[in-house]
């Protein structure tokens with residue numbers, strides 16, 4: 001399988017729960033490397049731009065309200081099949097439906113406060129990485 005990069009966000013609920021390290025450990029144990037990272041308090045404009053594909057959806061305002069409710073941890077993950085691998089680690093969008101042992105099953109409280117974001121395809125990964133890391137400094141090892 002090809003080496004890929006994907007954008008991951010640890011959302012405000014998981015940052016507030018102080019589980020950044022536990023989530024990073026899951027990435028590492030799955031063979032994903034953190035190759036860029038920064039903590040940020042998103043502005044409304046940044047959150048709206050990031051989730052622009054959902055602009056017309058009924059949950060859009062709740063989603064943006066939630067994403068600006070506290071700091072987030074944003075990272076680029078690299079590894080074999082990183083996009084799908086990260087989605088598998090995350091589990092289903094609704095934590096009630098997420099498989100046992102996934103990040104959302106273990107750390108998320110609701111479909112809104114669902115702990116993590118992960119790019120869902122190669123094209124979205126490229127766009128999302130460029131959105132938050134326009135001058136990506138990659139630390140290879």
Ligand code: RTP
Nearest residue numbers: 059063092093111112113114116117118119120
């Ligand atoms: P994400 O983009 O955050 O990684 O989540 P996802 O791919 O699993 O889900 P997506 O369909 O992209 O939706 C983005 C976020 O919007 C909220 N959502 N609420 N109430 C609802 O029916 C609903 N559907 C989606 C979730 O917080 C989801 O993470």
Ligand code: MG
Nearest residue numbers: 117118119120
């Ligand atoms: Mg999504």
